[in-house]
Amino acid sequence: MKEEIIIAGFGGQGVLSMGKILAYSGVMQGQEVTWMPSYGPEMRGGTANVTVVLSDNRISSPILHAFDTAIILNQQSMDKFEPLVKPGGLLLYDPNGITRHPEREDINIYKIEAAEEAAQLKSAKTFNMIVLGAFLKIKPVVEMENVLKGLKKSLPERHHHLIPMNEKAIQRGVEIVKEVTVVKA
Amino acid sequence: MKGNEAIAEAAIRCGADGYFGYPITPQSEVMEKLMELQPWNSTGMVVLQAESETASINMLYGGAGCGKRVMTSSSSPGISLMQEGLSYMAGAELPCLVVNVVRGGPGLGTIQPSQSDYFQSVKGGGHGDYKLIVLAPASVQEMADFVELGFDLAFKYRNPAMILSDGMIGQMMEKVELKPQQKRWTDEEVAQMNPWATTGKPESRDYNIITSVELDSEAHEQFNHRLQVKYRELEEKEVRFETTSVDDADYLIVAYGSSARISAAAIEILREKGIKVGLLRPITLYPFPTKEIQRLAPKMKGILSVEMSSGQMVEDVRLAVEGKVKVEHFGRYGGVVHSPDEVAEALEQKLIGG
Amino acid sequence: MAEITEDIKVAENIVHKKSSVLTDKVMHYCPGCSHGVVHKLLAEVIEEMGIQDKTIGVAPVGCSVFIYNYLAIDWQEAAHGRAPALGTAISRLRPDRYVVTYQGDGDLAAIGTAETIHACNRGENMVMIFINNGIYGMTGGQMAPTTLEGMKASTCPFGRDPKTDGNPLKITEIVAQLPGTNFVTRQAVHTAAAVRRTKKAIRKAFEKQKDKTGTSFVEVVSTCNSGWKMNPVDSNNWMEENMFPFYPLGDIKDV
Numbered sequence: 001m002k003e004e005i006i007i008a009g010f011g012g013q014g015v016l017s018m019g020k021i022l023a024y025s026g027v028m029q030g031q032e033v034t035w036m037p038s039y040g041p042e043m044r045g046g047t048a049n050v051t052v053v054l055s056d057n058r059i060s061s062p063i064l065h066a067f068d069t070a071i072i073l074n075q076q077s078m079d080k081f082e083p084l085v086k087p088g089g090l091l092l093y094d095p096n097g098i099t100r101h102p103e104r105e106d107i108n109i110y111k112i113e114a115a116e117e118a119a120q121l122k123s124a125k126t127f128n129m130i131v132l133g134a135f136l137k138i139k140p141v142v143e144m145e146n147v148l149k150g151l152k153k154s155l156p157e158r159h160h161h162l163i164p165m166n167e168k169a170i171q172r173g174v175e176i177v178k179e180v181t182v183v184k185a
Numbered sequence: 186m187k188g189n190e191a192i193a194e195a196a197i198r199c200g201a202d203g204y205f206g207y208p209i210t211p212q213s214e215v216m217e218k219l220m221e222l223q224p225w226n227s228t229g230m231v232v233l234q235a236e237s238e239t240a241s242i243n244m245l246y247g248g249a250g251c252g253k254r255v256m257t258s259s260s261s262p263g264i265s266l267m268q269e270g271l272s273y274m275a276g277a278e279l280p281c282l283v284v285n286v287v288r289g290g291p292g293l294g295t296i297q298p299s300q301s302d303y304f305q306s307v308k309g310g311g312h313g314d315y316k317l318i319v320l321a322p323a324s325v326q327e328m329a330d331f332v333e334l335g336f337d338l339a340f341k342y343r344n345p346a347m348i349l350s351d352g353m354i355g356q357m358m359e360k361v362e363l364k365p366q367q368k369r370w371t372d373e374e375v376a377q378m379n380p381w382a383t384t385g386k387p388e389s390r391d392y393n394i395i396t397s398v399e400l401d402s403e404a405h406e407q408f409n410h411r412l413q414v415k416y417r418e419l420e421e422k423e424v425r426f427e428t429t430s431v432d433d434a435d436y437l438i439v440a441y442g443s444s445a446r447i448s449a450a451a452i453e454i455l456r457e458k459g460i461k462v463g464l465l466r467p468i469t470l471y472p473f474p475t476k477e478i479q480r481l482a483p484k485m486k487g488i489l490s491v492e493m494s495s496g497q498m499v500e501d502v503r504l505a506v507e508g509k510v511k512v513e514h515f516g517r518y519g520g521v522v523h524s525p526d527e528v529a530e531a532l533e534q535k536l537i538g539g
Numbered sequence: 540m541a542e543i544t545e546d547i548k549v550a551e552n553i554v555h556k557k558s559s560v561l562t563d564k565v566m567h568y569c570p571g572c573s574h575g576v577v578h579k580l581l582a583e584v585i586e587e588m589g590i591q592d593k594t595i596g597v598a599p600v601g602c603s604v605f606i607y608n609y610l611a612i613d614w615q616e617a618a619h620g621r622a623p624a625l626g627t628a629i630s631r632l633r634p635d636r637y638v639v640t641y642q643g644d645g646d647l648a649a650i651g652t653a654e655t656i657h658a659c660n661r662g663e664n665m666v667m668i669f670i671n672n673g674i675y676g677m678t679g680g681q682m683a684p685t686t687l688e689g690m691k692a693s694t695c696p697f698g699r700d701p702k703t704d705g706n707p708l709k710i711t712e713i714v715a716q717l718p719g720t721n722f723v724t725r726q727a728v729h730t731a732a733a734v735r736r737t738k739k740a741i742r743k744a745f746e747k748q749k750d751k752t753g754t755s756f757v758e759v760v761s762t763c764n765s766g767w768k769m770n771p772v773d774s775n776n777w778m779e780e781n782m783f784p785f786y787p788l789g790d791i792k793d794v
Contacts, residue, residue: 020358027360035358061450062357063443065524203632231631236657240624243617243654247625250615251595253632273618372633383613383629385593385636394607396598396616 008049009073014128019050025142025150026054034062109180126169133173193218195332200369202253203231205244211352212286215258238263242270249279250395252375252382258284272311276397280339286355289520297520298352303497307471318346319470321441325359353443425468434463440491450525478505487536558582571771573761576728601643620651623658638665648710662719662753672763680766715792721753723792
């Protein structure tokens with residue numbers, strides 16, 4: 001198994017921490033992982049993205065030019081990363097704020113109304129966990145048990161009381177993710 | 186854990202005595218992590234935020250002069266500011282560890298990863314005929330492991346050692362296995378192991394002087410000669426490298442640090458196409474694996490030096506090859522990281538043609 | 540004759556003895572230079588306190604770069620201006636030791652201003668000795684940060700003009716304002732009485748270090764007859780008439 005994922009959106013959406021939780025989950029499952037952020041002055045408010053690779057074998061490059069999965073959370077990221085999904089790969093996006101929806105016909109496209117759901121849960125900060133839940137529903141690359149362990153590992157102890165809320169958000173993501181187009185195998 | 190955090194964890198665990206640093210992106214996590222871990226409560230390690238990189242490196246001089254295991258970390262512009270101190274430390278034969286998480290230059294440049302500090306690191310950097318021992322980690326695990334290795338080599342040869350990393354390895358997270366906590370040297374052990382150190386002059390010995398000044402030219406030539414003997418010994422005994430898929434290779438990529446990781450993926454792409462490419466990854470950039478390149482060169486149709494610079498290490502590769510096969514350079518720079526397919530394409534274009 | 544001089548070399552006849560902390564090397568300083576006197580006082584204080592084995596010195600770049608040839612304690616020779624940075628690390632890594640830095644005006648108050656201010660502001664536990672002769676002696680008499688207004692130097696040959704050359708810097712007064720200093724004083728060594736007072740000040744600075752309450756700072760307003768192009772006596776007179784009004788002697792801070 002090898003899964004190459006790009007998660008991209010605005011700074012402040014929890015893009016990096018979502019990647020971190022996914023990476024820690026992989027570690028908990030005994031996988032090799034790399035987590036490679038694009039960092040910079042644009043960290044807050046600008047675009048932010050992170051590449052996560054989960055693999056059963058040693059990972060060569062943490063920098064990639066094509067991805068098995070793109071998780072896209074704003075329009076700039078859609079423009080940049082839709083073309084970089086491998087044929088037959090997955091594009092998961094939140095339609096909130098998207099003006100041009102994905103157009104490719106050779107990839108699997110799913111959407112997750114995470115921003116709306118987070119608003120209903122009255123917890124904007126669980127947004128990224130709803131997205132993570134949606135991804136894991138489509139591609140269960142890591143077992144849920146290990147995701148919870150990863151969540152615990154990546155949160156500082158003073159935030160551990162937030163774990164049940166995050167767990168619930170992941171569950172909501174699993175439930176509400178919607179298929180848009182699926183390529184025949 | 187992040188590469189930068191691994192440096193901090195490993196420093197405490199290997200029993201380092203002191204860290205002196207100044208914040209600069211993309212490596213501020215090193216000092217942040219150390220301050221969070223508060224090693225002064227556990228091992229007694231001193232952690233101090235200095236007023237500048239100039240002060241940091243001179244604090245290393247003071248600490249190393251006392252025979253202590255001291256380190257700093259910075260990124261390119263800060264390392265430039267430390268060159269004076271590094272020259273003085275090489276001249277006074279003081280061991281220390283400096284971590285450079287390289288960003289693109291020149292000047293304030295960019296905060297994105299780069300490998301454009303190769304010349305500065307391996308050729309001396311400051312004034313005078315001296316060398317740093319330069320280790321190039323290609324993973325977060327090696328960031329952790331090279332802290333102890335760097336200290337060991339620095340003390341063995343009484344010379345500053347540098348971990349030459351970059352923003353990519355520093356910011357990247359990977360799995361790391363950390364070694365168990367080791368004890369710091371006691372003051373008695375320091376005095377015994379480093380009889381040259383300024384520990385306070387006991388009755389039993391003459392007083393020690395840590396200095397790099399010698400106004401008698403003849404004597405100073407002798408001193409310089411002694412340094413050169415040390416560097417020849419380093420070149421003989423301490424070269425470290427890793428080769429992958431070189432046995433059947435027609436082409437060779439030479440790349441260190443993050444470029445080696447990216448090149449490994451490029452080699453997978455090329456081998457799928459039936460082009461046999463191998464990888465030589467220098468782990469020590471000084472001393473450079475010249476002999477291994479000389480050994481492999483005659484078996485190759487061409488060699489590509491891949492580095493995130495406009496072409497620095499390629500000069501040392503060419504010096505090793507001595508014109509026997511074609512040596513080309515490829516690399517994005519100024520903060521741009523090349524992708525595996527770009528490297529693969531460059532090799533095809535530059536070495537195979539078309 | 541030789542027999543007679545050997546005969547009188549007995550303990551009860553000794554009225555003055557060279558400090559055992561001083562080495563036998565002949566000092567390279569110009570006749571009339573203040574450095575030699577301050578070196579002697581430093582050696583005497585270290586000897587009298589019995590801390591030769593517990594003291595680590597930091598030498599500067601400047602005329603006193605070779606102080607390590609004259610005092611038999613462990614020494615580190617710093618890059619120009621960086622002595623307080625070295626001292627900081629030594630003091631932090633060996634809190635059981637006395638740390639003393641010895642710097643001139645160019646070293647401490649020009650190129651090393653940042654290190655001076657920040658070490659004093661952090662209150663590093665060390666003694667800082669500051670030789671202020673208002674000129675760069677070693678490099679041949681160029682303008683220093685402490686060169687007085689109107690005073691001639693090779694890089695202000697017509698006298699220092701504040702409009703173009705800037706103003707003389709009273710760094711000791713600045714250092715005294717910093718919370719990290721516990722004792723700041725300005726002394727001189729031009730008369731026997733002044734020498735005694737300076738020795739007392741250096742002793743006090745070292746004694747203060749026992750409490751670990753911060754940096755003890757001793758400025759010694761000094762002469763540089765070569766740089767000033769005067770004989771030693773004229774230098775002393777000139778210092779009294781011109782340096783002391785701008786750099787008045789006495790304790791500035793004692794807490």
